Amino acid sequence: MPKEARPPRIQDVAQLAGVSVATVSRVLSNPDIVSETTRATVRDAIAKTGYTINFTARNLRQQQVGSVLALVPNLANPFFSQILGGIAEVLRRQGLSLLVLDTHGATEQPDLEAIAPYLSRSRSDGVILLEGGLDPALFARPGCPPLVQACEWTDALDAPRVLVDNAAGGRLAAQHLAGLGHRDILHLSGPAQNSLSRSRRDGFAEALAGLGLSGQVLQGDFSMQSGFAAAASVLAMSPRPTGIFCDSDEMAVGLIHGLIAAGLRVPQDISVMGFDDIQLAAYIQPPLTTIRQHRAPLGRQAAEVLLARMQGKPYEDTTMLPVELCARASTAAPPPGR
Template sequence: MRPRISDVARVAGVSTATVSRALSQPELVSEETRALVLQAVEKTGYRLNLAARNLRQNRTGGVLALVPNLANPFFAQILSGIAEVLGPAGYNLLVADTRITDPDTLLEYAEPSRADGLIVLDGGLPAEALRRVPVVMACEWVPALQAPRVKIDNRAAARQAIAHLMALGHRRIGHVRGPRGNVLAEARLAGTREALEEQGLCLDAASLYPGDFSLASGREAALIWLRQDPGLRPTGVFLASDEMACGFMGEVQRQGIAVPGDVSVIGFDDIELIAHISPPLTTIRQPRAEIGRLAARRLLRSLEGGEAACEDELLPVELVLRASTAVPPRA
């Protein structure tokens, strides 16, 4: 006979209500209890009857993640963390790339008939399109939308990056920004300015380079930096994403510039690639998988009728020191 939830409860030594909570709202039970339930599920071969549950609860069984660029490796761990939580709770993770998806199609995806909830990773979406189902925002956020946010303090993280360069002795410090209007890019730029101003320095126009988080824009910033007077250009450069940092380093090294001998470079995110380039990149590490897990748990609470508080949940970052930063030349 098909295993039932009561069979899982018997094997795990808990109540059926505890099994239900462990599978649908894992944050409400202890890690030890959840492990017992998952072991019992595997042992009994129990499977949620998702079709029956969704029909009974008038749900689709799907959660949609809206991602601004699926080609960006930054999002892989976040999506993995989301799926890690949603799967055991019986929800399918659907993903749409907002950069290439038609806006009208996105509106259709955000309907209750297509998805039970949204996890939004794109801060450039219109708020009015995201109010039809429960929403949680992760990493980026839509300022006009009142919904829970799981993110880092980007301004403080940028200040940490600048503090590292200054501790090494750099006083001419440049910044490659993200796209104009992007909430992450603006916060990181603000943190950069604040950290410099506190030390009596400023980020002038010649030391602020355009960017859009891509490899190509990092390379373009490097070309601008290379054309500047070697005695005046920044000896340390903080880039608002690791991809841009890789593009910047690759181009200056092709032109005979040593990293970090001639210029120190620090990125942001800690994507997997950067520990394996030469030199390995110093960066600000975001807890990307944990961001995904917490966003999914917040959404599950809302879907199960729990409290949908709109306060921010801030996660800590870490400065990861590698070989791309050092004391400035002739310091």
């Protein structure tokens, strides 16, 4: 009976590439510290030998589960898709799986107790928290894996943060509307205690004050439904605002629908802008002016910080990513005489 060929080993890759086993390992686990020429040589040798990493064995050696948990406040919100995609992209390179848990509505003790078992090293090697409203005591329990806060945050948690510059986004929104000539301006904010809402509100109010303006505030909850409901309040205002900044694109879409259903024109009668630049923003009528945050890079950065924390490597306590104004057709100069 012919002898069964053994599977290719990392030593075979190193020999064919003419490098050390340690270099092959670095190409597989931390390629950025290896030159592009060496990376290409090693990857060519991997392809020729057919070598594959035994992630199960590696995880056992490193006492890892092989997965990272992301806690998301509402999976139905399309905002989170690109963030999760960015996280998964980085984890995949490390042979780690992404587990996602929807925390929507988890404010009562029974719901929190249902989340707690997942916050264990027996279930995940690390946690990326995209929800800023959970009880910090959840993460203070013995055995909780390393944690990174991303997108939303809470000051009560001692964990690194990967955020976008929400205050700068609020300032850009105020400057855009004021620059078009709007003076009666409304801010349709998210929930009052939400970290994103607070930062965007502060930046928006600061920029308006710097321009000698003040604005009204109406509270929503980031959802399309709350934007639609806000249209009735806007219609009842006197004087009616000519420009509205919404804390999320979903609220802006709902608001526009409500205003148009009532017979107003956007932007001829009233300008509306959002925050996030979800995919829908470019395809509604009129296309939505918004503050764009780069969500896939945010997810990638959150995963990189978590990996550094898991591996005992240096990391920044706070990483702040920039935002930018994306001007489209839902904003214009106010009506004549306003």
